[in-house]
Amino acid sequence: MAIRIGIPRALAYYSFYPQWKTFFEELGAEVVLSPLTNKHIVNEGIRNTVTDACIPIKVYHGHVASLADKVDYIFVPRIVGLDHDATLCPKFLGLPDMIKSSVKGIPLLLTPRFDVRDGRFAPVKAWMKVAKMLGAGYHQALRAYRKSIKVKQYYEDLLTSRMLPEEAMSLLDKWAASLKDEQKKLSDMKSSIASARASSAQTLESQNGNIRLAVVGYPYMIYDEFVNCGLLDTLKRLGTTILTPEMVPAKARQAQAKKQPKYLFWYYSNQVIRAVYYFFQENMVDGVIHLTAFACGPDAMVDKLLELDCQKHGRIPYLSLCLDEHTGRAGIITRLEAFTDMLVRKRGGKR
């Protein structure tokens, strides 16, 4: 029987899952994804963490607990550095150690350490180590790694063509399942990405009358529908066009870095700030919604910076939504409605 590897559907999952999945499947392992975040998972997470932890960390613990008796390994990477500007939040740095000390009765953990600042080949080496632990040969591992990187690229292309992670992932799954011929698959993917991009540009064009909102924050806050009480759906229902940091190409984000007098110390925080600067520069948004977690350390800085920057950049309306395990759907909806109503009125239009 194939080795079963559990991947918690939280934190870095939203940025890397297609890559991880491809890698493990190429090695012949079976990937078990934890279910969508639900009440039970949140409660398990709260039970297994210290009270001071933020909701994403609690949710992560819950996802790990939900995988505990279903798999042989759980993949809990220690992601330290994704670029040369910053590390990730300290909680990502200590994640495997927190999990080991907090969640009872878990199987073996796969905890590779990823830090690009250790050298160009550091991430490859980390993946090779994982492959070795799983008993795969060198060439097989290298092939899996190459393929996973390719898939990651497709995934990011899909995201920058304004697709949401879940849509993009299911599209990638569909391709992987339906097509056997590698070459054909490749060309098909490329044309799909191109068409997705064209259609998204068109929608932005045709929906020009819509309120355009930047919904910024960390991917694990924006895209976890349970934690944010279906925020994106609500906004769509309210007839707004949504832009998230992941929809901005990495290069365009990086180009905004020069506007920061001092980089923030956390990778995702920099991405949020840079994406907002990009939206401002391209004049793409009418308002900014910042999604943050209760007691999030980095966001205490990011939130204030965004507030000051929105003010500085022609007083762009700014809404900060703080979420925790007690957040109620009705409260979120009310605030979103009030915010969009205000934007409509500001423009002089009627609902």
Add this chain to the structure above:
Amino acid sequence: MKITFPHMGTSWIAIKTLVEGMGHEVVLPPPPTKRTLDLGTKYSPEFACLPFKVLLGTYLEALELGADTIISSGGVGPCRAGYYTQLQGRILREQLGYDVRVITFEPPRGHLIETYRIIRDLVKVSFPKFLACAWLAWQKLLALDALERESHRVRPLELEKGATSRILSQGIAAIEKADSVREIKNITATFLEKFKQIPKDSEYQPLKVGVIGEIYVVLEPFVNLDVVETLGHMGVYVDRSIFLTNWVTENTFLDTFRVEAERNAKKAARPYLPELVGGHGQTSIGETVLYAKRGFDGVVQLAPFTCIPEIVAKSIMPRVSKELDIPVLTLMLDEQTGKAGIATRLEAFVDLLRMRRNRLAIARGETA
């Protein structure tokens, strides 16, 4: 320039000497009070940690007193403290409309030239004269630490409560006024002697507790609600893991030359937390391990609410505590924390430690 700087424990004495030595007027902010905290809390992000709020409040009070320049330390993360001056500067200028210059001293490593430039711009006197002042400031730090360390040892043994604290504050005041190295040495000797003469209960075996955690809340008695003194009055010998002098050496000299500071603590932390998580997260774990090995009765971990590194440490702490059999009390401090609440929790903790010591003594076959 009228220069001001944040408070951290008794560090102001040394910084004042240093800045005055550079040839500037010092606007000494009042020591942090309830008002400082209220002011700071009002303009700080809600989830900024307590040090951020106290510092911002301190700057506002100093600006009221006429300061026009703030000097503070920077950092490279991932602890938020390194970004403080950036954001506080923007809040003061953009939100509150102050015309204030904020000078940040980044850790010299990687910023050597920048640091040199800042110092060159700041120093208005001849360089040898400045160096003499810096040496004086350093001597003051050493003297302050020596007195404080001794007070921790003496306080649990004193017969008249408060005697140690009284002499300590006299000593601090004397060091502040001193203006030569010889005078500082004399004062230190005099006050160490005075500590010796405090009537003590020499039979008494105090419990030994280590105080660890985030540096600012450990060093600033206003924000930790006098934890060290409170424990001392309960008859507990307190060993503080952080003193001003080791903070200075680590952040300026050792780090610059890439000597790994706190090596022991980091090594000790490795089985539990092999990764540097910023601030004092990893050291907190390491220090706890070391205190357990040194046979301490317990450890008190201090951290500001929402402090990320210490939350990581707190999550791992139960495992350390269990495996090494050392009781740990974590106190998360914020602007809502009350002194009575902290005192109650410390009392309960100390009671438990006492019972534990007796139980262990009986188990070893000694009479308690």
